[in-house]
Amino acid sequence: xxxxxxxxxxxxxxxxxxxxxxxxxxxxxxxxxxxxxxxxxxxxxxxxxxxxxxxxxxxxxxxxxxxxxxxxxxxxxxxxxxxxxxxxxxxxxxxxxxxxxxxxxxxxxxxxxxxxxxxxxxxxxxxxxxxxxxxxxxxxxxxxxxxxxxxxxxxxxxxxxxxxxxxxxxxxxxxxxxxxxxxxxxxxxxxxxxxxxxxxxxxxxxxxxxxxxxxxxxxxxxxxxxxxxxxxxxxxxxxxxxxxxxxxxxxxxxxxxxxxxxxxxxxxxxxxxxxxxxxxxxxxxxxxxxxxxxxxxxxxxxxxxxxxxxxxxxxxxxxxxxxxxxxxxxxxxxxxxxxxxxxxxxxxxxxxxxxxxxxxxxxxxxxxxxxxxxxxxxxxxxx
Numbered sequence: 193x194x195x196x197x198x199x200x201x202x203x204x205x206x207x208x209x210x211x212x213x214x215x216x217x218x219x220x221x222x223x224x225x226x227x228x229x230x231x232x233x234x235x236x237x238x239x240x241x242x243x244x245x246x247x248x249x250x251x252x253x254x255x256x257x258x259x260x261x262x263x264x265x266x267x268x269x270x271x272x273x274x275x276x277x278x279x280x281x282x283x284x285x286x287x288x289x290x291x292x293x294x295x296x297x298x299x300x301x302x303x304x305x306x307x308x309x310x311x312x313x314x315x316x317x318x319x320x321x322x323x324x325x326x327x328x329x330x331x332x333x334x335x336x337x338x339x340x341x342x343x344x345x346x347x348x349x350x351x352x353x354x355x356x357x358x359x360x361x362x363x364x365x366x367x368x369x370x371x372x373x374x375x376x377x378x379x380x381x382x383x384x385x386x387x388x389x390x391x392x393x394x395x396x397x398x399x400x401x402x403x404x405x406x407x408x409x410x411x412x413x414x415x416x417x418x419x420x421x422x423x424x425x426x427x428x429x430x431x432x433x434x435x436x437x438x439x440x441x442x443x444x445x446x447x448x449x450x451x452x453x454x455x456x457x458x459x460x461x462x463x464x465x466x467x468x469x470x471x472x473x474x475x476x477x478x479x480x481x482x483x484x485x486x487x488x489x490x491x492x493x494x495x496x497x498x499x500x501x502x503x504x505x506x507x508x509x510x511x512x513x514x515x516x517x518x519x520x521x522x523x524x525x526x527x528x529x530x531x532x533x534x535x536x537x538x539x540x541x542x543x544x545x546x547x548x549x550x551x552x553x554x555x556x557x558x559x560x561x562x563x564x565x566x567x568x569x570x571x572x573x574x575x
Contacts, residue, residue: 240331241280243373247410249278249287252319257406258288261378265399266290269363269392271380276403277327278367278376284327285376286318324352326362327377334374336365338393341385358383363392365400369407378403416557421445424550430508430530431550433515434461439477442525451506451530452494461528467494473510473528480512480526486544487512507534513547515554527551 244250258276266274276288322328326348330337339362343349353359364379378400421443424431430448434441439460455464461477462469476489489510508530515525529547 238281239371240373240375243369243371243375244278244280246414247375247407248414249285249375249407250280252283252285252317253287254289254318255287259290260288261399261403261406262288262290265378265380265396266292268395268399269380269388271363271382273381273383275327275379275381276376277364277379279322279328279331283322284320284325286320289318324356325359326351326353327364327379330364330366330377330379331374334366334368336363336393336397338363338388340387343385360384361386361388363388363396365396367400367403367407369404370411375407413557417554420553420557429546432461432528432530433525433554434477434481434528435525437478437481439474439481439526448530451532468492473512476510476512477526477528480514481523484514484516484523486514486547488543505534506532509533509543511543511547513544513551515551527554 241250255276262274262276265276266272272292274288274290275286278285278287326337326339339345339348342351342354342360342362348354351359359381361382361384362379363381364377366374367376367378368374378396380396424443425446427445427447430451431443431445432441432448433443439462441455441459441461441464444455452465452468460469460474462474465473468474471489471492471494473489473492476487479485480487489512492508492510494506494508495504510528510530512526512528514523515527516522517524527547527550529543529550531543
């Protein structure tokens with residue numbers, strides 16, 4: 193399969209032969225966008241999407257660490273555009289992106305170099321359909337792809353990025369994680385044809401391997417969080433973790449689900465639990481997030497949702513404690529602990545102490561790290 197070029201095939205004397213083989217192979221190749229099991233979309237969520245969700249990489253939001261890595265990729269390969277691209281069943285997500293600055297001031301700082309090209313690369317968002325570009329091919333085939341001049345290959349020449357973004361050369365390598373799942377690519381682009389050569393192919397493969405160290409670290413931290421959440425599931429108190437200014441629920445323990453039921457929708461407290469929202473819990477969570485101070489909501493009366501119990505009214509007290517990033521100190525979430533005070537009275541001091549212990553444990557285990565608890569790790573609700 194000459195399309196997925198090996199290093200040995202990138203020799204100058206073999207380039208013409210490789211071009212003929214690549215063309216022949218691509219004419220017979222089944223469209224990777226419709227390959228069963230690769231991008232199932234509505235047919236069912238793939239293992240790749242599940243992995244991206246568990247790693248907190250399933251949204252097209254910018255990530256500073258990946259942006260820096262994209263800049264490094266551009267510098268090493270001498271390419272003007274670079275991306276760290278994660279691909280789920282529906283879209284491509286550029287968590288890392290480097291496009292050279294074009295202003296006169298930036299040009300003066302950089303000087304005449306590979307980055308001083310005046311590239312006008314219009315990419316308004318950090319996402320792209322699966323039909324655009326060449327990274328989905330790399331993911332589907334699990335192999336690097338080097339295109340020196342895209343227009344030389346009819347199979348690729350009609351790709352939308354050629355006309356819409358002016359892409360003429362592409363070099364990408366797959367990101368294969370520790371579960372042997374291809375979750376995305378590291379790639380570089382140019383708007384001019386260029387000979388990548390064996391050295392650049394080797395560079396992009398080494399970069400993909402290096403990036404997996406960052407992903408492995410995130411995976412380990414998330415595994416620690418999962419162990420911590422499993423311990424929380426044994427708590428007799430309802431515990432809920434919300435994320436960001438939108439108060440999106442990221443975790444609720446088993447006692448929380450047993451007491452208040454399954455959420456009616458993933459999202460904010462008020463949306464997921466109308467009873468709690470009507471009682472003012474969403475406002476208490478928002479106050480804790482925006483002020484950075486613990487808030488307490490007492491005398492919350494909730495109608496029991498347990499199907500095997502009488503429809504009695506229960507009285508709860510909630511303590512909402514800000515969760516801060518261990519690195520920056522910025523508030524990026526709130527831990528909410530509820531206590532049933534229907535039959536007995538618990539002091540606010542006791543509840544606050546419990547909440548403080550939970551927050552300390554969360555922060556020690558990395559839940560406050562940007563990109564893990566402040567992005568889109570996906571709901572961690574029971575079931």
